[in-house]
Amino acid sequence: FNKNVTSSRRKNRKAHFSATSSVRRKLMSAPLSSELREQYKVRTMPVRKNDEVTVVRGTYKNKAGKVVAVYRKRWVLHIDSVTREKANGATPFVGINASNVVINKLDLDRE
Secondary structure, three states: OOOOOOOOHHHHHHHHHOOOHHHHHHHOEEEEOHHHHHHHOOOEEEOOOOOEEEEOOOOOOOOEEEEEEEEHHHOEEEEEEEEOOOOOOOOOEEEEOHHHEEEEEOOOOOO
């Protein structure tokens, strides 16, 4: 057994919510579409800015768009097509959890 692995709910929650940005990147992974899964032989990938995704759960289900921001501090993605109208006329992005999207196109340009 690995001494550093725990199944304590308290310790797992602490580790999750106090995770560093680099760890959150890995935790904020999303499944790939079936075509990408065939192509890359990988099930999930960390979401990046400019990836094209489709929301598969919640109010904004079936909305597709480009990832504008990966807001690691709040554990959410901002997608260009997922916005809402506020009373003052502003249209902010709605935060979507990475587990509720499927990646359709990867942004592999930056190396």
